[in-house]
Every structure is written in structure tokens, then in C-alpha cells.
Amino acid sequence: MKTRLQFRKSSFSDPNHECVEIAMNVADIVAIRDSKIPDGPTIRLSPASWGAFRAALATGALDL
Template structure:
């Protein structure tokens, strides 16, 4: 059974269709999916690893 996640994408994505969407509406779970495949797999993390990943993105750790 799939959780009842309420996914959203970044406001920076505007009308882009190739985005990562996240859901944080269920306590202690951050869900991540590909916007091109909404019925596809969903990655579920606890908030701590998500926060670490998000902070690294913001800091530019993955910039080319």
C-alpha cells in the first residue's frame, strides 16, 4: 500500500517537468520521486539524511 504523500516540487522549477518532488506531510518520513514517473518508485528517508543532502545541495557540494 502506498502512503498518502502530498508531493510538491521546488518553486524554482516553475513549469519544468523533469523535477524531483518531495513530500513531508507524514511525520518522520521524507518521500522523494521523479515528477516524470509519479506512479514509479518512491524513496523514503528519515528527516536527518534528507536535511544533510539538502544542506549539501544548498552549499553547492554537487555543482559541476
């Protein structure tokens, strides 16, 4: 049986604009998608990888 992911936007997002959405499920997967394309592709990460990504964003390590 396929589990449907429940995506959500950040509380910092403007509800009228595009945003990245995430979904976390009990199978230890964090899924990321573009809110403009809800039926499009998703990126799936382990919780550890998601945590490392968030930490890199918070420290500015990914700033261009």
C-alpha cells in the same frame, strides 16, 4: 491504513518541465520522486538525512 503522500514541486520549478518532487508526512518520512513517473519508485529519507542532503547541495559538496 495506508497514508497517501502529498507530493509538491519546488516553487523554482517550471510547471511544464520535469522536476524532482518531495512529500513530507507525519510519520517522519521525506519521500522523493521523479515528476515524470508519479507512480514510479520513491526514495524515502529521515528528516535528518533530508536536511544533510539539502545542506550538501547548498554548499556545493555534491557538484560534479
